[in-house]
Amino acid sequence: MKKDIQRRKRWDAIFALCGMVALMIGVLTFTALFVDMALDGVGRLSWEFFTNFPSRRPGQAGILSAWVGSTLVMLTTAFFAVPLGVAAGIYLEEYAAKNWITDLIEINITNLAGVPSIVYGLLALGLFVYQFGLGQSILAAGLTLALLILPVVIVATREAIRAIPQAIREGSYAVGATQWQTVRYHILPYSSAGILTGIIIGMARAIGETAPIITIGALTFIAFLPPAPLQADAPFLSFDWLMSPFTVMPIQMFNWTSRPEAAFHANAAAAGFVLVLMTLAMNGLAIWLRYRLRRNIKW
């Protein structure tokens, strides 16, 4: 009997050890990935790396067109995904009646979250690039990534809204506010931090997406910048950049990784290092926001 108990306790300890080891495998892999890339790439990180165009000579190649392209694509993505996602989230939580249309929308959102990103690329290739005639432009890429992260934004918006107690809404209605006034002055402000967390996580995912953008046929070698959005003369704002060809950070990295020369691999490592830092910073910010939120709000 005593032996039995001891044996079971031993198994308990063995499993606890296994758990630690499994967790450590994750941690070690991440560390190896980060350190390996930092060691390979840090020698290439310099001011010129950020201000040079890609080049056939690895020593002079830089990521100027890639980071500018990524920034512009992200702006376009946010412009479409944020209003659409938040509006859809508000509708489903605050307005939707319990009927088959609502069910259909909800099933669709769950399903879309599980569709591989490359399928979105095919959608964009058939729809945006050829059907709508947008070509391989920043606008087509931004729209594609916006559709891709829409489920993330919607789910985050819904969760943030669901956390608001019913009493807040009732209080607002009791003083005569309409539904939209309740949403505008109470629901949205109180859920904004949670929504922001979801938006940041979605954007962090979009900035690292490679497959859908390759599928729409983005070029890998771009040695020019899209037209500047700010112009010297009236009307000062220009949207020509939306239709411009482009490249983004992950595609630039893919291009350098798939070359045989080791010198380009160093460039890939440096670009990957910058990319990982960007996504880590965004995800870290989102996690921190959520942590603060959980501590500060007590309804």
Next chain:
Amino acid sequence: MSAPTRARLARRRARILRERLIETVLFLAALVSVFTTVAIVYILVKESVVFFQSVSIVRFLTDTQWTPLFDDAHFGIMVLLSGTLTSAAVALAIAIPLGTVIAIYLSEFAAFKLREIAKPFLELLGGVPTIVYGYFALLFVTPLLQRIYPELPGFNLLSAGIVMGIMIIPYVSSISEDAMRAVPMSLREGSYAMGATRFQTAIKVVVPAAFSGIASAYILGISRAVGETMILAVAAGMQPNLTFNPLEPAATITAFIVQVALGDLPHGSTGYQTIFAAGLTLLLFTLACNIAGHVLRKRFREAY
């Protein structure tokens, strides 16, 4: 009716109208997800129909060669499917055991502090761009494996699969853990009161009670592994190869789409349409996974 009343009624009408308008706009935004699904199915089916007019479905499913861009074109999806399934199997062999152990450990064993640190960390692991994992597989894991097994080719399904498995761990572990944490404390307390150890409680009480959630975590893992693109395109090579041996290089469905997209195929050519047929295969596969997950969740849900 007096003038003030009329004015008030007019304001009221305007307000109701505005409310209706806003609701309609919000509703249209929610409908975008439905349009997206319809558009995905429409585009994939439309291009695939043209494709299947020149290539019969029987040949598509039974041919053992995949050479769509050659003069002597063969369209055997089996070839790409073998690469996809082999790499997914390697990935799942890593992700399911490790993800499950991590989930049980975090939910049943680990101290609160450790869990608070480990969970965000795992989330960060899942947030790393896949192209970075691809770089890691090709230039770190493959050389490492070659030191153990020198005959391993530079492109292979094994290292891509291993790295993909590690990438999937956070998806599997976080959903499984949520499912286990949803098991009520009283069940555990009952088990402890009977003298069970934590390990016995975890395996015999918590895991069976959370089975539906854990199963849907596995299924999500499968659909991630099947749809993953960049790790395979970078590290597994783009050579179509009918094989179930992870030590060989082979193209997957996703890698093939990338390969075609990188070249410049004219719009409307058979080569262009093959990627939509390949994409449709992929979509059907992940859709089947999603439905299976849904059914499992429904059927094995334990309500408390």
